[in-house]
Amino acid sequence: MSLGRGAFVAGETVIMIDSKQRLYLVTLQPGGKYSYHGGIVQFDDIIGQQEGLLLNCTASRILRFVPPLTITAKEIARGLAIVEKVLARH
Numbered sequence: 001m002s003l004g005r006g007a008f009v010a011g012e013t014v015i016m017i018d019s020k021q022r023l024y025l026v027t028l029q030p031g032g033k034y035s036y037h038g039g040i041v042q043f044d045d046i047i048g049q050q051e052g053l054l055l056n057c058t059a060s061r062i063l064r065f066v067p068p069l070t071i072t073a074k075e076i077a078r079g080l081a082i083v084e085k086v087l088a089r090h
Contacts, residue, residue, distance in 0.1 A: 007048050016041065 008014060008028055016024040018038055026034050032043040 007050055008046055010043075010047050014046070 010028055010030050013025060013027045016026060016034070016036075018024070018036070024034065024036060026041075026043075028043045028047050030044060030047065034041045034043070
């Protein structure tokens with residue numbers, strides 16, 4: 001995960017983590033919102049905020065917003081090689 005990279009921007013995909021550590025992958029769009037079991041998140045409240053933002057939605061449920069992990073081509077190739085090796089055994 002990139003640290004200290006700045007504020008969230010429109011069109012960026014982020015991970016929302018709720019108080020029970022459930023993950024939600026969403027793309028921030030101006031005027032957009034995401035409804036989930038804990039309430040409604042207005043994307044305009046997120047856009048422009050710094051990564052790691054804590055947001056108290058409704059009913060005292062808290063969401064944390066983080067940028068998605070960045071996976072390099074080298075890491076993908078390594079993971080694919082491992083999967084191929086395992087599949088070749090069967």
